[in-house]
Amino acid sequence: MARTSNRPAGPPVFGHSDATHAFWRRAIREARSAGAVTPFYLFDPxxxxxxxxxxxxxxxxxxxxxxxxxxxxxxxxxxxxxxxxxxxxxxxxxxxxxxxxxxxxxxxxxxxxxxxxxxxxxxxxxxxxxxxxxxxxxxxxxxxxxxxxxxxxxxxxxxxxxxxxxxxxxxxxxxxxxxxxxxxxxxxxxxxxxxxxxxxxxxxxxxxxxxxxxxxxxxxxxxxxxxxxxxxxxxxxxxxxxxxxxxxxxxxxxxxxxxxxxxxxxxxxxxxxxxxxxxxxxxxxxxxGSGVLAVSVLDVKERRGLRQLICDGGRTLHALVSLWEQHELLPLVRRSGPLTRTACYGPTCMAFDQLVRRDLPRGLRVGDTLIWLEAGAYHLPWETRFSHGNAGIWWREGGRITPVRPRE
Ligand SMILES: Cc1ncc(COP(=O)(O)O)c(C=O)c1O
The missing domain is CATH 3.20.20.10 (Alanine racemase)
Incomplete structure (x- = not known):
């Protein structure tokens, strides 16, 4: 049977500005200071x-x-x-x-x-x-x-x-x-x-x-x-x-x-x-564009040329749209190292639970926070509680962060 290669077709280009990256990195840091624990969504109008x-x-x-x-x-x-x-x-x-x-x-x-x-x-x-x-x-x-x-x-x-x-x-x-x-x-x-x-x-x-x-x-x-x-x-x-x-x-x-x-x-x-x-x-x-999902890397594996990051959030629980759409995945802390074919998985027992599969820096490690962008449409209505509870929801308006729903 034909297998899908782990090799990239070329790096995806999402077209976000540096200002957008800085906006969400700052917002996630603020949410964490306010008590947000991954996995959580953060929305800003x-x-x-x-x-x-x-x-x-x-x-x-x-x-x-x-x-x-x-x-x-x-x-x-x-x-x-x-x-x-x-x-x-x-x-x-x-x-x-x-x-x-x-x-x-x-x-x-x-x-x-x-x-x-x-x-x-x-x-x-x-x-x-x-x-x-x-x-x-x-x-x-x-x-x-x-x-x-x-x-x-x-x-x-x-x-x-x-x-x-x-x-x-x-x-x-x-x-x-x-x-x-x-x-x-x-x-x-x-x-x-x-x-x-x-x-x-x-x-x-x-x-x-x-x-x-x-x-x-x-x-x-x-x-x-x-x-x-x-x-x-x-x-x-x-x-x-x-x-x-x-x-x-x-x-x-x-x-x-x-x-x-x-x-x-x-x-x-x-x-x-x-x-x-x-x-x-x-x-x-x-x-x-008004929201992101923040997840943390819990475990790292490497096999058959594929680096695998197992995270506390992913497709099955939070981002069904990743089935047919690619979104940018932004590490909260910039990591270096050679770009390596990497798959990021959610924590459920389904091979299907893959948020992204693309080239990411080898420096990514356990404990890192990853930010999945464009989570403001069809994420909350399509979330599941498969084996795990709901993610937290945080709201940021005018720089002020408030909790909307606690993480289960
Ligand atoms: C009647 C109606 N209006 C608006 C929308 C919003 O669609 P979209 O997110 O593609 O703009 C939908 C989506 O299903 C819809 O059914």
Whole structure:
């Protein structure tokens, strides 16, 4: 059977600045002084603020609204920070709904999205909810409530541009086909409700802005067919995170440009004269850079040309995304020595539990702290407690460190 070589294909280039390295090294030292013990996550809103600044500077042709994708990073201090910026949040479950209310969001600043909401939404319904319907089944089950509580209605469309990345020949399970959505519009109108929002979420790590143009073309055709004049266009999330690489070493944002996206939206708005605001729900693009995972090296082995660092945190417990993404791994203390093919493992009994496999300095040793960057998206929601407890969570804002969750 063919074996994967331990030899590198070339060093991965993540493109972080020295200032970013210094920022996280300093932050980790501060967290440790405040009592953080590995494994722990550390989050700081400063990188989110920087990305928001870049997004706010884009001209989308209409006022833009950025909804916090709660599923991506269900972290209360970050939600509270986001709310203090006067920005709204999108949720897809009852737990997320309660989390954003606890974080102080008003009902008007909450967008309810996701599939099969009829399972949980009746228990929390209230007047004026903003709800994006995902299917006719869901609509049928929830229509009486929508009518009684005068919900503000959106429809999620499954455009021709939406496909399952694992099986690209298949559509995803989300949203309505144009025919289904046309039935939904008629049913809603019979109930005295009008659609205000047209929505799609293509997938994550969208390769380039032209994907959005093709999806918008489908949405425009549907709106014309259904004689809809939406007030809001909700273009979902999907922008790639920066500084992350595919397993093959390609930057995941290599073909994506925010400026090209803005141009696509401005050009497409000619089909939507009624639209007042453009909405986005980016998750990973906004929050990935706002956190890191710190782990310690517990043991070192070397065999068949591979150096193996066994750490107290890794893929299985903390960083499932390492299955398909490469992130930078930064030693807290710089180590020298020849670059040696090295694999860093978590502490679980699974060969699968490998955070990285790349060339690292031989000087790395037991007791060293390693910092896994871009841990601010889809790490907390996908952590496991396989054989071990949860990692600690620490929050740093304005240089002040506070504990969020103790290490188990
Ligand atoms: C409806 C919706 N909006 C936004 C997002 C955020 O996606 P991303 O992190 O790719 O921007 C998701 C992710 O699954 C989603 O399902």
């Amino acid at each position: 400063e990188p989110v603020a920087a990305t928001l600044g870049r997004l706010d500077a884009l001209d989308l042709g209409r006022p833009a609204l950025h909804w916090f994708s709660t599923k991506t990073q269900p972290l209360r201090p970050l939600l509270e920070w986001w709310r203090r910026q006067n920005r709204p949040a999108e949720v897809v479950s009852e737990a997320e709904f309660h989390l954003v209310l606890a974080a102080g969001f008003g009902i008007d600043a909450v967008l309810i999205n996701g599939p099969a909401k009829h399972r949980w939404l009746p228990a929390v319904s209230q007047p004026g909810l903003r709800v994006n319907f995902d299917s006719l089944g869901e609509l049928n089950a929830l229509l009486p409530l929508a009518q009684r509580h005068r919900w503000r209605i959106g429809l999620r469309l499954c455009t021709g541009e939406e496909f399952d990345t694992e099986f690209p020949e298949s559509p995803t399970q989300f949203g309505m086909t144009p025919d289904e959505a046309a039935i939904a519009v008629r049913r809603l109108r019979r109930a005295g409700l009008e659609v205000e929002t047209l929505h799609f979420h293509l997938r994550t790590q969208v390769a380039d802005a032209e994907c959005y143009r093709r999806a918008l073309t489908d949405v425009a055709a549907f709106a014309a067919m259904a004689r809809l004049q939406p007030l809001f266009l909700d273009l979902g999330g999907g922008w790639p995170a920066r500084h992350t690489l595919s397993r093959g070493g390609k930057r995941l944002d290599a073909g994506f440009s925010a400026e090209s996206f803005a141009l696509v939206v401005r050009q497409s708005l000619k089909w939507f004269p009624s639209v007042r605001e453009v909405w986005l729900e980016n998750g990973r693009h906004l929050t990935a």
